[in-house]
Amino acid sequence: MKNKKAIVGGETVISFYKILLIGLIALGFIIVISIFYSAKYDIRPAESVLLARRVINCIATNGIAKLEALDSARVTECAGLSKEETNEFYIKAVISYSNSSSFTIGSSTLEPLCGAKGKYMPYCLSQKYYLLLEQNGNLERARLDLLIAIKKFEENV
Amino acid sequence: MFKENKKAQIGETMTLGLATLIIIFLIIAFVIISTFIAGGISRGIKTESITMSSKEEAITSLLAYLQTPVNISINEKEQEIIIADLIRLATVNRSYEKVLQEKSKEILDPVYKGKYALHALPLEIVSVIGRPSFTYTLIPSKNPINVIFGLVKEEK
Numbered sequence: 001m002k003n004k005k006a007i008v009g010g011e012t013v014i015s016f017y018k019i020l021l022i023g024l025i026a027l028g029f030i031i032v033i034s035i036f037y038s039a040k041y042d043i044r045p046a047e048s049v050l051l052a053r054r055v056i057n058c059i060a061t062n063g064i065a066k067l068e069a070l071d072s073a074r075v076t077e078c079a080g081l082s083k084e085e086t087n088e089f090y091i092k093a094v095i096s097y098s099n100s101s102s103f104t105i106g107s108s109t110l111e112p113l114c115g116a117k118g119k120y121m122p123y124c125l126s127q128k129y130y131l132l133l134e135q136n137g138n139l140e141r142a143r144l145d146l147l148i149a150i151k152k153f154e155e156n157v
Numbered sequence: 158m159f160k161e162n163k164k165a166q167i168g169e170t171m172t173l174g175l176a177t178l179i180i181i182f183l184i185i186a187f188v189i190i191s192t193f194i195a196g197g198i199s200r201g202i203k204t205e206s207i208t209m210s211s212k213e214e215a216i217t218s219l220l221a222y223l224q225t226p227v228n229i230s231i232n233e234k235e236q237e238i239i240i241a242d243l244i245r246l247a248t249v250n251r252s253y254e255k256v257l258q259e260k261s262k263e264i265l266d267p268v269y270k271g272k273y274a275l276h277a278l279p280l281e282i283v284s285v286i287g288r289p290s291f292t293y294t295l296i297p298s299k300n301p302i303n304v305i306f307g308l309v310k311e312e313k
Contacts, residue, residue: 017173021180028184032191039195053213063221130218130268132225139226143268 044123048148052127054079055091055146064132065142070095072103081105090122090149097133097142110149122149211308215292218268219306223296227260229253240264241296244277248302258282272309277302 058078059069069075070093076083090110094102114124125148133142223241230236231246238246243260247253261275261282274291275282291307 014169014173021177024184025180028180028187031184032187035188036191036195049213056213056217060217060221063217063219063224127214128268129214129221130265131221139224141225141264 042123044150044152045125047152048123048125048150051079051089051091051150052125052146052148055093055148056129056144059093059095059144060129060131063130064134064139065095065144066134067101070101070103072105075103076105088151090147092145092147094145095131095133095142096145097140106149107151110151111147114147114149122151124149211310212292215273215306215308216294218265218308219292219294219304222261222264222306223294223304225264227264229256229260244280244296244302244304245298247280248277248298254280269308274305274307274309276305278305 055075058075059065075081075091075093081089086106088107090104090106090108092102092104092111094100110122110124113122114126125146127146127148129144129146131142131144133140223239223244225240226237227240227243228235228237229243231238240257240260243253243257247257257277257280265273265275265283271283273283277296291305294304296302296304
């Protein structure tokens with residue numbers, strides 16, 4: 001009789017211990033999953049590259065640009081940029097050839113903030129392209145400096 | 158009988174204790190690994206690599222470069238040909254390799270200031286020290302020529 005009680009008592013302790021272990025494993029799962037999925041990603045670099053691609057496709061198809069394509073209204077329409085979003089980004093394109101031409105789209109206040117470090121600063125992408133500029137049927141060597149600044153620090157981070 | 162039971166209990170308890178230690182060790186290892194994969198708690202926000210950005214620049218510039226007209230002397234006659242044709246010519250006649258190198262530098266140096274690598278296999282046109290992210294295109298020919306172009310960009 002005494003032995004039986006001891007066995008029942010021992011089994012109860014072991015059962016509690018096993019439940020505790022299962023709880024520990026479940027807690028481990030929760031911790032690991034929450035660490036993994038709570039990691040914050042800044043997708044603005046990817047967004048800026050995609051925006052640059054759209055702008056380049058509007059300005060220069062297959063590396064050949066046309067002077068009349070270097071117009072902010074044309075590029076805005078071609079790249080499908082909505083007017084409500086213009087406060088959230090800034091695009092500056094300067095094309096240098098025997099002459100020089102440029103256009104800007106969006107909020108110019110973002111440009112001076114490029115390079116500044118801080119949590120609520122825009123992400124800036126600066127690119128240089130070698131292009132050919134078509135003018136009156138002639139091809140001229142040109143260099144395009146493209147700056148894209150994206151604010152959106154609340155939506156996309 | 159009593160003694161035998163006690164011995165059995167010691168074994169069972171030790172097994173459970175060891176199992177507990179293994180489980181705790183595994184949980185700690187998973188937490189460390191997931192923290193590392195997620196980029197670290199203290200490291201803040203992760204950003205994507207800029208490789209994609211430099212590849213975009215490279216492919217557009219490469220297409221423009223291949224279509225750039227240049228004047229070269231062929232059989233003592235000044236002729237205008239595009240770079241893609243000059244590459245074809247240089248793969249057939251290696252004496253044009255130097256002309257190709259000069260013309261390529263003349264085109265690309267004002268934009269990239271030597272921070273690029275350019276190969277048109279088997280020709281090495283311009284080579285740089287650094288880690289360029291390469292992009293490539295094929296020039297149709299009897300044996301298609303693989304033109305590889307890469308820009309060296311510093312991670313911010």
